[in-house]
Amino acid sequence: MTLYYTLVFMLLVAEMALFMLLIVPMPFTIRRKLFTFISESPLVAKAQHGLKITFIFILILFIDSVNRVYRVQQELALATENNSAGGRAAVMGHERLEVQARKFYSQRNMYLCGFTLFLSLILNRTYIMILEVLRLEEKIKQYEGTERNTKEAEKLAVAGEPGEIARLKRELARQQQDNDTLKEQAAGLSREYHDLAEKYAQTQQDDVPKKLK
Structure with missing residues (x-):
């Protein structure tokens, strides 16, 4: 196996290990910290950018390996036809073994690159x-916390603490006293208004005969 296909194999093993790490059950807090670090770390972002370039080269290798498999299959079919036609049987048998070996290596490289690319897509989708x-679990926990706080506030409003009830009673008594004071002031103003109205009416009646005289 050449160097670049060895690197592709190592990347495939790393992807398999990472996939196992993603699907391993973890507590919510640990999983949230891990994925927060992965999504916010600048080093991970740079590594993801480098991996994208690497996967482009792996895609090129995959296309090349598919092309090699196709060509080797054509050579193998041609060798089979020549062997069935007769002539140079021993030599053609050796050539057939060579072609089959090249076919095996080409298929191995094709499967290696193909599974590496396929697993990268699965990892990306699993991560998302x-x-x-x-995010949904975080929203649910926030909603449960808000609902719990609301229920506790309602319970406190219904039951109330002794000091809170006493304070509310004092405020209610103060407001009732203010309302009574305002009512008394309004009644006094109303009486003064009626008195002034009667005096004004009397002055108007006294002025009318004088004007007639």
Whole structure:
């Protein structure tokens, strides 16, 4: 196996290990910290950018390996036809073994690159789905906390603490006293208004005969 296909194999093993790490059950807090670090770390972002370039080269290798498999299959079919036609049987048998070996290596490289690319897509989609699940779980926990706080506030409003009830009673008594004071002031103003109205009416009646005289 050449150097670049060895690197592709190592990347495939790393992807398998990372996939196992993603699907291993973890507590919510640990999983949230891990994925927060992965999504916010600048080093991970740079590594992801480098991996994207690497996967482009792996895609080129995959296309090349598919092309090699196709050509080797054509050579193998041609060798089979020549062997069935007769002539140079021993030599053609050796050539057939060589072609089959090249076919095996080409198929191995094709499967290696193909599975590496396929697993990269699965990892990307799994990572996105886990992030969405974590966001939903976070929203659910926030909603449960808000609902719990609301219920506790309602219970306190119904039951109340002794000091709080006493304070509310004092405020209610103060407001009732203010209302009574305002009512008394309004009644006094109303009486003064009626008195002034009667005096004004009397002055108007006294002025009318004088004007007639």
